[in-house]
Amino acid sequence: MGNCCSDAGGRMAAVGGTAATDDQNNAVDMYLKSRGVHGIFCQIELSFCATDLQDRDELSKSDPMLVVYIKERDGSVTEVFRTEVVLNSFNPSWITKYTITYHFEAVQSLLFHVFDVDTQFQNVEVKMLKLEEQQFLGEASCALSEVVTKPNKSLTLDLVRKVESASSTHSQHHGKLTVHAEECFSSKTTAEMTLSCLDLESKDLFSKKIPFLVISKLAESGISIPVCKTEVLKNDHNPTWKPMFLNIQQVGSKDSPLVIECFNFNSNGKHDLIGKVQKSLADLEKLHSGKEGENLFLPTLVGRDYENKILKSKLFVDKFSETIQHTFLDYLAGGFELNFMVAIDFTASNGNPRLPDSLHYIDPSGRQNAYQKAIYEVGEVLQFYDTDKCFPAWGFGARPIDGPVSHCFNLNGSRNNCMVEGIRGIMMTYTSALFNVSLAGPTLFGHVINNAALIASQSLANEARKYFVLLIMTDGVVTDLQETKDALVQASDLPLSILIVGVGGADFKEMEILDADKGERLESSTGQVASRDIVQFVPFRDVQGGEISVVQALLAEIPTQFLTYMRSRHIKPCS
């Protein structure tokens, strides 16, 4: 939405701190991004309690312990955590918590087993206990997203134990397990500061003043670690820098000592230190309220030792304010939903669906085609964020049995209702639509985007707390590029993100124009420019080895787009 670029180039721009729309620890974020790992990372602490555990032994109560496993996509199960053993309880509340990183773009399946630890092992360390020697009380499983999307972030599951009897295998319920999630943020508060200096001294009268500030935190060992730096100002003895945003978590706490150094920029990289101060954020806040300045000091060599020479230059804090940055999970807890919508390309260029070389071929052996794979990958993640699990599903570019070519028809064949139930519903209506329409063309997105925008607009009018994600899958380059741009520009102010996935072997270079990350902001034919970048495009590729799939990488951007929309409109999680 028109974030201006810094007008200071050549490494003189401000770095670090936290941008107004960013709530993560930037150093960690950049480290991970540089290694190709994207997305919003959130550390979540899971705590557990159980009720009504059946006692196996009539004479004494159970000594229950919980074991947590992670279920991979291929079905393999790995143990990751054990709680402590609670003695003599049917309703244990375990104290030890499990910390897990929340990945929006993946389905993180968890499996829980509750064991009754035999009394003979009372003094054995938890990690040494052999599970096969304990009594199994019950199991439960869920996805991490199911827990975090619950209003109070608590999910209660039935513990079951499969009982094999002579006639059949059935599950019996043996109590309930409650999983509760908390975000690990020491603080969501961000401090915004505007700093300035008066009377900067210089080594000689004629040197230019090109000052900038570096704020570092002091680690326990005494080493200072830079946290952020301001932009470089030219020719200014009394500089005032642009506002800086620091997440209190980045520096530790409000009382953590910080070193603020003022340097004179030198294009050869050896910047001269003009002076520095050592203050914590709390001290800076006092400077602001007292409207006082703090003298800079400069460690100077006197004889053999360094002495701190106090300079007449002063540092002032012109503005200091704190705001709370809400995270994506805060919005989910406040009742916000992500609604999934899907549109599939039924143009003739896909090939005859009955032939094996068609992109729409439904393999009887069950192997998914590219369309099915992508829908499944996106749908299975997003479905947890949608309470009613009913999704609009459309096709475009085909002739339904009794009509002309439609550029937006309901996959379920109905005239008025575009909704299908669950991912299964999408897959089933997709397969049945394939044999009920004749593939035609051309590839037009305009109608689909307008329908999605209408739905988003109606939801906005009803003040529903929904954000929409439209997945468009196509095998070819869009024909109505300008109309698509027009539709996108008009929809850019709505709570909508559009993911376009290209399947097949076409050259999708032209489609990259739609993704503002790779080019300029979209402009309509009437001179209106998109206020937000709502489109992301990626050509679909099969996953090689252990790398993250391209579709998952797309999904990882969604929480950021969601947060940018909410924050720029000052929409808070709870109203």
Next chain:
Amino acid sequence: METKSRTLEITILSAEDLRIGNKPVKKNAFVVVSVDSFNNKATKINRDGGSYPSWNDKLVMDMPMQTVFITLQVKCCKGSSGGEKTVGFARIPVTDFVGGYSPVNCLQYLSYRLRDPKGLKNGIINVCLRLKGALRDCSSQAASAGGIGLGIPIDSRRDLGVVTGIPIWSGYPANSLVR
């Protein structure tokens, strides 16, 4: 029929990539918002933003019912001599924020291409606005909530006929005209 007017609250946020005579603007840019030739208001002057100024200035104006366009002019004043030059202007059709996707009274974020007096592209301007007015201006798109079936015309609301001509050689790749 009496001429009622509505209240337009428009906040001029920022502008990007402003140039005069092919060189980036150095300072002193400001924006004049006009509802008609007699009804205009200006933002404060941005001293140091250069070619990427930001104002965040909220202006409240009356907008008569028959207004068709709102004009934004980005100007640059030259020092103390008082002269001002028009860097670029954009015309926002009222239909872009009335009767579109956004409901009444909703805060809308819009951005527009600026063109200089010769008609060449010259930057982008970002605004957010809210229109307070008569209830019957509800979003015509949202009101036709009958259902999403086949064949919704794309631009049924553009009946005021805003047309912008784009010279054929300046943007359309040749092969997109023939499909």
